[in-house]
Amino acid sequence: xxxxxxxxxxxxxxxxxxxxxxxxxxxxxxxxxxxxxxxxxxxxxxxxxxxxxxxxxxxxxxxxxxxxxxxxxxxxxxxxxxxxxxxxxxxxxxxxxxxxxxxxxxxxxxxxxxxxxxxxxxxxxxxxxxxxxxxxxxxxxxxxxxxxxxxxxxxxxxxxxxxxxxxxxxxxxxxxxxxxxxxxxxxxxxxxxxxxxxxxxxxxxxxxxxxxxxxxxxxxxxxxxxxxxxxxxxxxxxxxxxxxxxxxxxxxxxxxxxxxxxxxxxxxxx
Numbered sequence: 001x002x003x004x005x006x007x008x009x010x011x012x013x014x015x016x017x018x019x020x021x022x023x024x025x026x027x028x029x030x031x032x033x034x035x036x037x038x039x040x041x042x043x044x045x046x047x048x049x050x051x052x053x054x055x056x057x058x059x060x061x062x063x064x065x066x067x068x069x070x071x072x073x074x075x076x077x078x079x080x081x082x083x084x085x086x087x088x089x090x091x092x093x094x095x096x097x098x099x100x101x102x103x104x105x106x107x108x109x110x111x112x113x114x115x116x117x118x119x120x121x122x123x124x125x126x127x128x129x130x131x132x133x134x135x136x137x138x139x140x141x142x143x144x145x146x147x148x149x150x151x152x153x154x155x156x157x158x159x160x161x162x163x164x165x166x167x168x169x170x171x172x173x174x175x176x177x178x179x180x181x182x183x184x185x186x187x188x189x190x191x192x193x194x195x196x197x198x199x200x201x202x203x204x205x206x207x208x209x210x211x212x213x214x215x216x217x218x219x220x221x222x223x224x225x226x227x228x229x230x231x232x233x234x235x236x237x238x239x240x241x242x243x244x245x246x247x248x249x250x251x252x253x254x255x256x257x258x259x260x261x262x263x264x265x266x267x268x269x270x
Contacts, residue, residue: 002052002187004180005030007042007060008075009153010168016176017055026184036131036153039063043070052190053183058108058152058169059131071190073183075175079110082169086119089148089167097121101146103128103137103155104169134158214243216259218252 004027006017011033021028030051034042039060046054047070056064057075065072082102089100099122102112106127116123124144126137134154141149142164149159149166159166201222204211210227214220220243223235231238231246238246243255247270254266 002071002190003030003050004028004053004055004073004183004187005032005043005046005049005051006055006180007032007034007039007046007064008055008057009033009036009060010170013057013075013171013176016171016173017180019173020177020180024180024184026180027187028180034060036060036063040067043068053186055179055183057171057175057179058105059154061107062105062131071186073179073186074107075171075179076107077109077169077171078174078178079112081172081175082109082112083115083118084172085150085167085170086115086121086123089150090119090121092165092167093148099124099145099147101126101138101141101144101149103134103141103149103151105129108169138162212238212243212246218243218255218259220246 006014006028008014008017014031014033017028017031020026030046030049032042036059039056040063043054043056043064053071053073054064055073055075061072061074064070086100090098097120102123102125104127112123112125115121122145124141124146126141128134128137131154135158138149138155138158142162146164149155149164150169151159151166152169156166156168204213204222204224207224208226210230211224212220212227213222220238220241223231223238228234244250244252249270251268254263254268257263258266
């Protein structure tokens with residue numbers, strides 16, 4: 001199955017991952033603590049080292065998702081985990097109904113609908129779409145009365161600069177386990193897909209008919225052996241070319257109709 005790389009911002013998260021990996025015998029060869037600024041580089045490096053799936057969280061996951069097409073299993077904090085952090089924050093502030101702000105990417109959290117009622121606090125949640133927004137969002141949170149910030153590395157650093165107490169999003173084994181279980185399923189699915197593709201390619205190559213495989217842009221992606229003989233060209237020589245260039249007599253409007261699901265088949269003689 002595809003190898004899994006775990007890239008996280010803190011060492012304690014790595015230890016949580018190691019415990020689950022040992023228990024469940026998950027094929028994870030790459031476990032690293034990384035800086036958020038290095039997320040994309042580290043993800044690409046992991047792929048170069050053989051990883052097919054990356055496990056990451058928060059801003060690091062957002063960067064990897066935005067700037068790569070690497071399959072990603074995100075670590076999402078459970079309501080229980082966020083609740084533990086809020087309880088700790090309330091203890092640090094040591095006052096009735098403290099004002100607490102959570103700053104982070106939407107992909108990091110579970111449901112927090114009733115937390116104000118449960119913990120008797122004022123809770124404001126500020127979702128960001130890019131790490132660059134953190135500074136302005138934090139200032140806005142403070143202007144609205146936030147007395148403590150809960151966030152990732154960047155939010156914690158900015159809060160410290162402004163003299164505001166802050167707590168890091170500490171996960172428990174639960175969210176790590178869920179993400180690694182998802183990654184394991186993704187790895188299994190990817191392996192099945194590889195097998196299906198290999199079987200399909202075998203069918204193509206053993207067919208007596210010439211078969212040209214194209215994508216939605218009508219670009220040739222593969223030609224089987226019979227097709228190579230009929231065209232008088234190798235598959236590599238025509239891959240990347242438009243099928244309408246290689247076979248000019250084909251009626252483009254009918255091919256488009258098939259590609260966009262408007263008709264099931266199109267048959268012609270050339």
